[in-house]
Amino acid sequence: MSTTATTAAAAASARPRLRWGVPAYVVFVAAAIVLAIVVPKTGYVFNISLQATTYAIAVLGLTIVLGLCGQINLAQAAFFGLGAYAVGLGQTEHGLNFWVCLLIGSGLAALFGALLGASTLRLGGHYLAMVTISFQQILTLVLINWIPVTKGPDGVRAIPRPAFFADGSSYLALCIAVLGGLGYLVWHLRDTRLGRAMRAVRDNELAAGVAGIDVYRTKVTAFALSAVLGGIGGGLFAGGFAYVSPDQFSFAESVVFLTMVLLGGVASPIGAVIGTGLLILIPEWLRFLKSIPGLYLAIYGAAVILIVLFMPDGIWGFVRGQFDRFKRATAPSASGDALQLSGGGVGTDTVLEVRKLSKHFGGLKAVDEVDLTIKRGGVHALIGPNGSGKTTTLNVLSGLYKATSGTIMLNGQDITSLPPHVRTKAGLGRTFQNIRLWRSMTALENVMVGAERPGSPVGNDPASVVARARAALAFVDLEHRADEVVAGFSYGHQRAVEIARALASDPALLLLDEPGAGLNSSEKVELRNLLKRISAHGLTILIIDHDMTLVSEVAQHITVLNFGRRIADGHSADVLKHPDVIAAYLGTAPDVAA
Numbered sequence: 357m358s359t360t361a362t363t364a365a366a367a368a369s370a371r372p373r374l375r376w377g378v379p380a381y382v383v384f385v386a387a388a389i390v391l392a393i394v395v396p397k398t399g400y401v402f403n404i405s406l407q408a409t410t411y412a413i414a415v416l417g418l419t420i421v422l423g424l425c426g427q428i429n430l431a432q433a434a435f436f437g438l439g440a441y442a443v444g445l446g447q448t449e450h451g452l453n454f455w456v457c458l459l460i461g462s463g464l465a466a467l468f469g470a471l472l473g474a475s476t477l478r479l480g481g482h483y484l485a486m487v488t489i490s491f492q493q494i495l496t497l498v499l500i501n502w503i504p505v506t507k508g509p510d511g512v513r514a515i516p517r518p519a520f521f522a523d524g525s526s527y528l529a530l531c532i533a534v535l536g537g538l539g540y541l542v543w544h545l546r547d548t549r550l551g552r553a554m555r556a557v558r559d560n561e562l563a564a565g566v567a568g569i570d571v572y573r574t575k576v577t578a579f580a581l582s583a584v585l586g587g588i589g590g591g592l593f594a595g596g597f598a599y600v601s602p603d604q605f606s607f608a609e610s611v612v613f614l615t616m617v618l619l620g621g622v623a624s625p626i627g628a629v630i631g632t633g634l635l636i637l638i639p640e641w642l643r644f645l646k647s648i649p650g651l652y653l654a655i656y657g658a659a660v661i662l663i664v665l666f667m668p669d670g671i672w673g674f675v676r677g678q679f680d681r682f683k684r685a686t687a688p689s690a691s692g693d694a695l696q697l698s699g700g701g702v703g704t705d706t707v708l709e710v711r712k713l714s715k716h717f718g719g720l721k722a723v724d725e726v727d728l729t730i731k732r733g734g735v736h737a738l739i740g741p742n743g744s745g746k747t748t749t750l751n752v753l754s755g756l757y758k759a760t761s762g763t764i765m766l767n768g769q770d771i772t773s774l775p776p777h778v779r780t781k782a783g784l785g786r787t788f789q790n791i792r793l794w795r796s797m798t799a800l801e802n803v804m805v806g807a808e809r810p811g812s813p814v815g816n817d818p819a820s821v822v823a824r825a826r827a828a829l830a831f832v833d834l835e836h837r838a839d840e841v842v843a844g845f846s847y848g849h850q851r852a853v854e855i856a857r858a859l860a861s862d863p864a865l866l867l868l869d870e871p872g873a874g875l876n877s878s879e880k881v882e883l884r885n886l887l888k889r890i891s892a893h894g895l896t897i898l899i900i901d902h903d904m905t906l907v908s909e910v911a912q913h914i915t916v917l918n919f920g921r922r923i924a925d926g927h928s929a930d931v932l933k934h935p936d937v938i939a940a941y942l943g944t945a946p947d948v949a950a
């Protein structure tokens with residue numbers, strides 16, 4: 357996803373919830389419905405209004421898949437078409453009820469949306485865009501060529517509207533009500549567990565997986581939801597215009613949908629509605645120029661380019677930015693509760709048992725038959741010179757790399773072949789050498805995702821999740837910055853939020869990859885105190901760090917790697933005096949010992 361879209365999302369994340377927001381929204385939608393019913397409309401105004409309303413529903417879908425989840429979808433017109441043809445053919449050919457057809461159309465769109473989302477298992481970025489374009493083209497070809505079923509290029513005519521909404525005004529009012537309802541749901545989706553998971557996937561997929569989010573399922577869900585909205589919009593479109601044909605659902609229309617959401621602002625459903633309205637109205641406003649060949653298109657194109665150029669976050673992103681400048685800071689609320697860390701519960705005194713773990717990259721043995729036993733409680737350090745295999749070991753432990761061979765047992769459970777989010781559920785928490793926060797989200801939202809991991813002690817109760825996240829932030833002395841977007845935090849504070857996110861998940865074992873890297877001396881003192889506090893709460897830590905002062909102060913046990921092999925293991929004081937360790941750190945070739 358683009359940086360600008362992320363910035364827009366950041367601005368949206370930072371906004372305080374307005375108490376008058378919901379009533380104002382309801383009044384606005386109600387007013388639009390009343391207008392649709394009472395104001396007499398010519399056929400022209402009706403057509404424009406109906407097109408804008410049904411298109412806006414489909415564009416809302418893009419707010420989910422692109423705005424929230426960061427996945428490109430260039431097939432929204434195909435889902436729109438699926439809904440439209442289901443309503444058209446279902447009623448005219450099969451005598452089905454309008455609502456049943458709308459349901460079938462949305463269901464079909466959801467199914468194909470999920471299938472398209474399934475391709476994200478292997479594809480992303482440009483390749484994903486190509487897959488969505490291919491799907492769009494296939495659907496267009498099917499609509500044109502499968503004549504016995506789709507009626508081909510002639511399209512489907514005389515599509516009826518549902519009873520009670522047969523006249524234009526009431527049908528338009530129905531469409532506005534559906535748009536209003538769906539817009540409300542999409543607006544609130546971002547603050548649900550699923551919405552936070554989508555935003556986490558958008559901002560940093562790797563961190564999302566390690567925080568316990570099923571990244572793949574989240575993307576598939578985003579695609580399916582987006583497609584459902586496309587299907588509903590298309591179904592209502594078909595009923596409204598009574599006629600559908602393949603050219604209405606071509607790739608060009610998918611590009612129009614995408615332009616609409618980018619123009620209005622991808623981060624918000626309001627942006628989707630604004631973008632849709634404008635892209636439908638601008639050509640109408642410029643209609644008088646059509647007598648001069650080419651001029652109309654040139655001005656239309658220039659207007660869109662100028663808006664995108666000067667408002668990179670879309671029109672609504674720009675407007676929000678102006679409002680946010682005058683926004684008063686909200687007073688942080690206190691959690692009241694101290695963070696509870698169970699330390700992984702009871703069981704054997706061994707938290708992690710690693711046997712003959714290897715990770716090879718081609719001919720390079722980055723980790724070579726390493727044994728590691730971590731006892732419950734206390735701090736265990738994994739040290740070694742640059743390139744000795746420490747981070748690779750952590751990546752294999754947390755499931756980011758597949759082990760070449762060996763076994764990993766966490767609390768007696770074999771986790772060797774589990775995906776990252778399932779290992780997190782099993783009790784692993786971790787931070788990264790290069791901080792991986794979700795930068796457009798607030799500190800609180802980042803930590804809430806940690807608290808929401810599957811199997812977490814707070815379950816699904818939103819109030820408990822917030823309370824635990826606040827308690828975790830208080831633990832790292834950052835509760836006063838809970839509602840700020842983390843992109844503006846200092847390096848030290850970002851590290852602390854990352855640790856709070858891992859703590860909130862109540863892990864059995866906390867893996868910290870060079871938490872001291874990049875910190876100044878006072879931040880290092882704070883880090884040392886924090887590690888001691890965590891350890892005092894009974895949570896077991898495996899830490900990688902190059903700062904031997906920090907390691908010797910906090911760790912009771914040290915394992916040393918060199919060239920991917922374990923060269924020493926034991927109590928800190930003994931290991932730091934070990935001749936092989938001294939040789940490895942001074943650059944002398946070691947005698948490898950088990």
Ligand SMILES: Nc1ncnc2c1ncn2[C@@H]1O[C@H](COP(=O)(O)OP(=O)(O)OP(=O)(O)O)[C@@H](O)[C@H]1O
Nearest residue numbers: 717720722740741742743744745746747748749789
């Ligand atoms: N994805 C990868 N593909 C190929 N080689 C890799 C990959 N990741 C790590 N390596 C190699 O594996 C070896 C161990 O790297 P690793 O990052 O685990 O070392 P490290 O001990 O963490 O080093 P540092 O202290 O500098 O972070 C290095 O030679 C590195 O180049």
